[in-house]
Amino acid sequence: MSYERHGGGFSGGGRRRRRDDYDNYEHRREAQESPDQKLKAAIIKFGEVDAEQELPQLAAKLHSQELSSVPAIAEGFRLAVTEQPYKIPSYAALLYDLSIPANNMNHAVGGEDDEPAGFTKPSLGRLILDDFWKGFQAYLDKLAWRETRLCIHFFAHLTVTNLISPQSMLGLLQSFTAVLDEFGVSNGRAKRAARCAVEGLMRACALFLACYSAGRVLKEHSASAVIEMIASVQAYNDSVVAAKWLVHPLANLQFPKIPVDHADEILDCAVAALKTLDLSDFVDVSSIFPQPYASMSTSTIVPFDLPSVLVPPEVIELEVLSTESSGDAPIKKEEWPEYMLSLFDNDVTPDPKSPAGYAVRSDIIDIVEIFEVNRKECARILVEYPKWSVKGTFKPRPGDPTDSPDRIPLLGRDWQLESTLIETILGAQFLLPESPAKPIYYTALITELCKLSPPTVGPAVGKSIRKLYAYCADGLDPEVLRRFAEWFSVHMSNFGFQWVWKEWVPDLALPAQHPKRIFAHRALELEVRLSYYDRVLKTLPQQFQEPSAGAMPDQAPGPTYEYEDPSSPHYDAAQGVLNQLRSRTKPEDVLVYLDTLKNTLSETADVSDDPDTVVRSVTIQSLLHIGARSFSHFLNAVERYLIVLRALSGSPEAKIHVLELVSSFWQRSRQMVGIVFDKLMQYQIVEPADVVAWVFAHNAGGLNWDLLRGAIDKANGRVVVARRRVATLRKEDDDAHARAKANANGGADAAAMEVDAETMHDPQVTQSEDSPQLVSALKAYAAVTREQKSTLARVLEGFIHALRSSSDTARRVITADAWDGHASWTDEEWVAWRTWMWYKHFCRVYSPYLRSFVTTLTVVSFSSLETATDDAAVLLKRIWRMSTGQE
Template identity: 25%
Template structure:
């Protein structure tokens, strides 16, 4: 939570020199320091809650209005709780109404303070100079939360005034929706957020309840008749490329039926959801109006901001693209029931909304977020969730004994909410590091309860890898590897042994790609490979070799540099410069090269470097196949070896040697493209046992102007030793995305590299299609259907998986860089598609390309 620094605000800290004796703080500051934390934690103890209300209300009544400092501290604390911990809003509302009963002017002050907050937020919603912080959820999401709080205060607000807020917002969203034929992201956000608050009008029983019912019924009828939901079936945003394991719920479509059902049957759902605080309202409540009417922006003012792409906040930005549910813990996955409340109910949608707000608004304090997420049930009616930490096996027993008993697990709901944000397409709202660390923190707080929840999520994603979006596979790999490294690399690998035995001979099977990359990633995340080796079962020991290419292919690479010379394979060692081996014919010259690069840059010259290379050519040129290629390979690997202690050392040696390398490379008589490929090969072959380091060094060479962006992309996209590394190796895939991300963020955008990647992937798809030799759609059975393939069928099946990987990569690239592809000429797209003879592939690419402009 944002803690108000009362000393700082009052100037007491600033007025005191840092060396002076600490002054005694004024009583009002001491009171705020004692009282405000109690307000922030109010409701976390159900037993203490009535006493907290009594104590706090009496103190506030005594102090409010006497000192501006106290008034501001109280209102800012209320605001922080309302925006950052929305599940605590009813407690703050109850306290406000108790204050209102005791001293109506306090209630009116609080009410109109928050009314003014809505007005200020509306004004900022079309301010081009609006500045966001990392934890800023956005003005429209804040409006939702403040409106929710005011709605809970319905017993002390004139019904017509209260419903007028809803009418204005919903009329505004209808007008905004009607202003365009396309979907309006802001309109859908306001529509959903406003309707989601309607049931809160009935949180408390009051004299206003019946009149509110009538007004709400009229409001919902108006919305149902006037709001036209636009078609938003965008394939580029789908989390699954085929046969999704569930039907996602479209929030804007589901919210009105959910709200109407919650209000039906004399609001039975609300009685089962909201805590009953009515008994704590014992006095007559004064009723107030707002000081002035609400002024909304004009359509002309708001339309330029209605795409929600102006950086106005993390939760607001979630609405930029159509908002669908993302599910991990599916019904019937552990038994004939669900462990999470479905989004097709008001309760399920509300919990999801609150959890996402907590995660986003308190990003600055992940420890508190982790605690609040799994205790949110304390602020709702008992019995909605099962006992915290209840094992699934025991839950199944309870269900069999009493099917009417709740099977919803708060842990599943909390973890699922974080994973929804982690796997959000097209982009995430916060850094991945925040979500990953938050998941780690939740597990650390209660490992026995949360570890099985993670385990079920791991199994779910693993079982659906062949359907999952290409980019989401990479996110899953990252999350899984981080969890493994934080928890001693413990995983029941035997669960996957059947897949390893069955598909070990394939290259592009999604599960085998994942397993191999996971083990390699784990090896990179630890300095002690024995930790990983001990956790891996015998079946997977064969994947403990992290090599980019196989040993025999590496031998062939070095052998191809020579003629009439047999290299000693024993001299090829990981992270070692082969050419300085004592058995190598001119290792003395290589030692001279190492000494040269170890010198201070101002004590050496290009002529000295040229002399060493000339000596090698004269005395040993006869055993070198292509001296140009050898020169490039030797110089680059020598530099890489010098900087092999760390990336910072590598960057230093590359930076110090940049001009000398450029001078020598200028003398190499081949095209720049071939020269760059030799450089890429030299680096990644040297770092064959850790290709991630190799690719990071290629980044340094790019930054120093020694190779081009396109050359690294070409290296990754070109098949190496019969394998397309851009489809199977995580370090290669990460390198491609890293380069494209840099180009997308550049001030002067060059779409050439985006064209290049698109063309290369389309070409790879065409090559696979020609090998499959079919005009029919490529259909691969789901891996969870227990596919059986003979030795003769396996190559074709592997080709089909390769095709799916290429198409998945194309989909992800088009979505992730939609801005860049949207400016490519229609002619370019048409020319490329004309070269795709396979009609189903052409149709699929056409659809994705047409959707780019909708993102």
């Protein structure tokens, strides 16, 4: 038997078996999908290749279904509309095709039955729309704002096709503008309701005019109603000046002056775009939104009247947990206006204040938010977005067949897709006070875009970096600068740390505290964390490598053990403690040894240092020295000697000294300082308030926001954990009481039991016999709540003292025309300005917690400013009142 025959037969048989196995797997997989699931999948995948060609086949397939399949088809439409908003015009065309009576003849849904003369069966499209509305009502009831808004987009397109009556569409939009007149409406609720109304009105009016010369249906139906809706949104938008001032990403300490350049607020843009359409009487809108149904006739369709709706009230969210009074009622997380940085000119990327620009930017934001769960798919869809937009909106990519010299772009368009995508993604990532998603998601998404199209996305990223770097000198908010440095460092790590640093060499002559110098130092520090000191150093020009430049340290990050040198004072004492710890001596024996060492130091005549201070220093540094090998070594050492650490930090002064020792030991690694501080707070060796006090005591070179934020988050997080435990134990207690009562009653009537159950869950009714676990949890909750309040008060007092005790030079940063001369500021002025901006950020990002304790904190922290009239006191109080809703 030849080798070829044997080998060939074996190989061929193997391929056949593998193919058969694959076919069997595919068959089993398809068999597991129900017919309804296949219908939904077909609807969701509609248009992936060519929507125009796919529409007749999919419509025929849906027409052939039984009446029982209508709910599944409607659900497919709901999923597609809310998860693929860029396809909404195509889905409107599909539903229109399913609604034409002529197409329904002889099909299962609209076939011939024994019906009375003159009876007309509803079309398949009408049945689907009926069911779709039920899903929309469910979204509205749950206040799923994005899904609700995207459904309104769909309804607006259907209004153009005459599937929905203009009158009912107008009524739907009016129900959302009515939210703006609610007493005490929150920023988040009003902003989302306003966007629903504005975007629906924009599409319905604009699209109808674009399709039909009779046009302006909504406005012609009730011009006064449309004008009133626009005025209502404008009035609300004008009422939130204070909130806008607090979250603008560029420097501004003079309220109510808000910079108008380099940043666009989303609702501002929506109102401006709508007013532009209104002023033009919705005439120049033929190329804003895709209209695949424009050539379809609507004369044979009876419009669907949308039922009247009432936007339900807000529900309490359980994300932020704290109250001033009982501590049981959670408060809702604060919502703020959304300013997105503008990085390019309007001839490069869309102007969001224009109707077409707002539509494009809104679509991209929705895609980025929806596909957060799959960054690769998100990147693919973003690159293919021109396929779903009006032709001529974006410049063709290199090699695209449409890229020809005689190509005629749309008037005022021809934007660059890649620059538009990067600008929008970074705008979302740098939203204040917090980005909608984790910042790392946006970083990873940009990386995926670069991988898909390096020649086109890479230059857009480079231009964005240069623009953001230029904004550093224009007063970029320190929080945005911090996120910019994090994104820059991670992005560089993904692409070999290749950046043209020589462009920024002249900026090394700026003051050390200038924002550009701060950014460069922070970015390089983060790059070293992501790689190695030597590797990052080699990527820099010689000017950046010099220690005097302040960009890179003179050596790699690492520990600084004070007692390494035998000539150091107390070297022998440190060696003795180090030997005790290395030999894993029992904590009790270590304490005995430390007492002995303390007595020895006390008896030494030439020792001027306090024995307690010396013992604490050698012990803490020796413990850190052992734990410096790795993070696990550090945790093991801390957990083994918790008793020793707590004995050494028994007083407030001792706790501050411990933090000093940690900072000194890890002075060449700010990352490790933050990690060790966090673990010391976790094991309650120090408290968050101690870290706050230490941060403000070391504010001379600029506030360390990372450490301050870690302390605040630790205090707030303890409250969250304690409340959840109380809620769990309370439920268990209530269930136990209910079971006990049921057993005692021996089957009492159900009505009485329901009344008893409601009474048990009433927070004003105290149970007569709480379990010991619940009593203990309530005490712990009260303790951490006091700690939380104390920490916030410490932060406020720290800011007040730092900002009011500044020198005359530093105080000039808040005068009326201070920013005009910022180019000549010294380090002192930059430090003061950055401290003011961190105070502003603290108030806006932690405003839910501050509002819950507003009475106590006002008395405790602001009592000294009650009658003060100096500029610093006035600005401190103004920012406080704005962030807590008092102004």
